[in-house]
Amino acid sequence: MQVVQLDRHDGGPASGGAMDRPVEKRRLDRRLLIAIVMGLSALVGVLWWQFAPRVGSQSITADRATISEVTSGVFEDFLPLRAQVKPLVTVYLDAVEGGRIEQLFAEDGASVVKGQLLARLSNAELQLSTLARQTEVEQQLNNMRSQEFTLEQSRMANRRGIIEAELELAKAQRQHDVQAPLAARGFVAGRVFRDSEDNLKAQRARTSLLKDAAAAEERLQASQLRQLRAASASLQSSLGIARGSLDALNLRAPVAGQLSAFSIEIGQSMEPGARLGQIDSPGRNKLTAAVDEFYLGRIEPGQAATITVGGKEHLLKVARILPQVTGGQFRIDLVFVGAEPQGLQRGQTLQARLKLGDPERAKLLPNGSFYNDTGGNWVFVVDPDGTSAERRPVRLGRRNSDFIEVLDGLDTGEKVLTSPYTGLVDKTALTIAPKEND
DSSP states (O other), rough: OOOOOOOOOOSSSSSSSTTOOOOOOOOOOOHHHHHHHHHHHHHHHHHHHSSSOOOTEEEGGGGOOOEEEOOOEEOOOEEEEEEEEEEEEEEEOOOOOOEEEEEEOOOTTTTOOOTEEEEEOOOOOHHHHHHHHHHHHHHHHHHHHHHHHHHHHHHHHHHHHHHHHHHHHHHHHHHHHHHHHHHHSSSSOHHHHHHHHHHHHHHHHHHHHHHHHHHHHHHHHHHHHHHHHHEEEHHHHHHHHHHHHHHHTTEEEESSSSSSSSOOTTTOOOTOOOEEEEEOOOTEEEEEEEEEEGGGGOOOOOEEEEEEETTTTEEEEEEEEEEEEEETEEEEEEEEESSSOTTTOOEEEEEEEEOOOOOOEEEEOOOTTHHHTTSSSSSEEEOOSSSSSEEEOOOEEEOOOOOOEEEEOOTOOOEEESSOOOTTTTOSSEEEEOOOTO
C-alpha cells in the first residue's frame, strides 16, 4: 500500500479569503424608523376611535332591531280584549249541613226548574239533634200555653167576682131605695134603715175595690201575655230553623237554569259548606276579560264595547269592574246590549274592542315592546342612514293594539327603534350593524 504525502504550506491552514468576500450589512435610518412607528400608532388610534364602542353605547345587529316610522293619521282610542263567555248569573249550591250522599235526582248539565229535588243527604247526628230540639221547643210551648190558660182563668174569676159584687150592690141599692121613704114615715125602724145604708156603702166599696184589683191584674196579665207570646214566636222560629236544617238535607234547585259542576257521587261524604255544584242562568251570558293595570283609571261602568260573531257586530257595555290587581291585571265584566249572538258556548274565547275615546288626528308611532321597558318616557331615534340610534326623551299618550299617540319629542317621518329594549335601558347610543348574511 502506498502512502501519498500532502504538501503543507508554511504558516498554518489554508484560508478561503481568496474565494469569498465579506458582505456589508445595511441599516434603516433611525429617523425613518421613528416616522413609520408614529404613523402606524396614529392609524391604530384612528381605527380604534372609529370602531371601538363608546361609553354608554352598544352595538346591535339589524336582525334584532325593529325600526318604525312616525306617521300622521287618525288615532282610534280602543282597547283590544280577549274575553271569555261566562253565564250572566251563577247560583252556587253548597251543603248547608254536612252529610252523606244517599240519592241523586239530576245529572251535570241538566236543565232544572226552581224547587226541583237534586240530591238527598243523610246525617244521623243532625236528625237526632233536630228531633231533640223539636221536643224541647214543644215542651216549652206547652208550658207557655199552660201559663196563658192560667192567666185566662184568673181573668175570668175576676170578672165573675165583679159581676157578683155588682149584683149585691144592686140588691143593696134597691133595699135602700125601698126603705128610705118608709123610714121617713116611721114604718121602718131606724136601726134597720141604718143597716141598709151601711150595707149599700159596703157593697159600693167592695165593687170598686174588685174593679181596681181586676184592672191592675189585667195590666199585669197583659204584659205577661205579650212576653209569653213573644217567647212563643221565638220558639216557633227556632223550631222552624231546626226543621229547616233537617230539610236542608234535601238539596233543591234555588233557581231555574242549567246545572253544572255537579260531580258528587252516591256515598260521598260532604262537609258543611262544601261546594256541590252551580246553576247557570239559561241563555244569558256575559264576557269576562283581563285588562292591564295601566287602564284601571280609564275604564268605567257603562263604557261601550263590540264583538264580531258570524260577520255581525254586537254591542256590549261594561257592567262591573273588579279593581283587585293580580299579576299586573284586573278583570271586567261585559254584558250584551240587546240580543245575544246565537251559538255562544260557555268558556268560548272572543276578541272584543273596548272603546276608550273618540277618534282624533295625531302623530302615530307603531306600538311595540319598547313601551314596557321605557314606560313611554324615552325612545331610541334612528339616524336617517339607519346605522346608529340616539336616546331621546319623548311624551307619549294613548295607545291601542296598533299605534301609540305621540304628544311631544318626535316629528313625522322620524324613525324609532320599537323592538324590545332588553339590555339597552342604560344605554344612550346604539350602533346598528348590518345583518350577518348581508
